[in-house]
Amino acid sequence: MIVSLTPNPSIDRAVFIDALNRGEVHRCTGSRIDPGGKGVNVSRAVAAQGGQTLAVLPSGGPEGHLLEQLLTDAGVPHVGVPVAGSVRMNISVLEPDGTTTKLNEPGPDLSNEEAGALLSATLERGAKADWVVGCGSLPPGAPTELYAALVTHVRARGGRVAIDSSGEAMAAAVAARPNLIKPNHDELAELVGHALPTLRDVRDAARDLVADGIDIVAVSLGGDGALVVTVDECAHAIAPISTPLSTVGAGDCMLAGLLHGLSLGLDPADALVMGVTWGAAAVTLPGSRVPSPTDLAGIRAELTRTPDLIRTIAS
Structure with a gap:
């Protein structure tokens, strides 16, 4: 079971156009709406692949009602915590x-x-979970230490907790020592305070975080795949996609696959392959759709435990 906390979920509306020209009227060729937010996407991806999950999220206003209905329609178990404001x-x-x-x-x-x-709803529902994961930005008013508190409470009772965020919220959470973090390239550079132009730089930054007490650092690198670093190994996986449709939610699907693999008992490198496969499949889908099992067909992630460390990471 993977329990996700999304403090700032959303309704994701995707509109499709031929070309974006600033200041002009555009005629859309199509549109769709999906439940959104990083943790919500993690739970959606796990549910779509037949895994056990529960999404915890604030729910307020007409958008909150719509969000919960979309999750129900998608078969994603969830708990909506009532709030006064409207979901974005x-x-x-x-x-x-x-x-x-x-x-x-x-x-x-x-x-x-x-x-x-x-926080209380997440801790209650996640008491027996394989993983509790806190994801995404914090909404206005939320304490910067929200994820750090989640880490402290989950680890105190012997659970496993993962964090995927950025900025001050991520820095505070990392200081509390989660079991796993999943920054992207830019978020890792922000976290360590300097540029990371090569895979070696990414690996070294991740190793420093592992040395500081993080068990697993998984870094999503867009078209350059993903890297996972633990105290024992460093592995890189990539699944090139020739015709991408949308990158929205791809990193969330990668995290979902990684956590699902770990919950099944895979080692971090093999779980990374599952994560990269899910993330690559998401890129082939419109809007913020998450992949079903049939969408994984034809996706082949290549794993190496001896990464090409001089590889330059695309910005």
């Missing part, structure tokens, strides 16, 4: 070559009481 609506503008322009709203203001209720 995010817009992704997608062009035929896969270029994605995102417009993300800030989300509702959370009171300390609402943030505390979210």
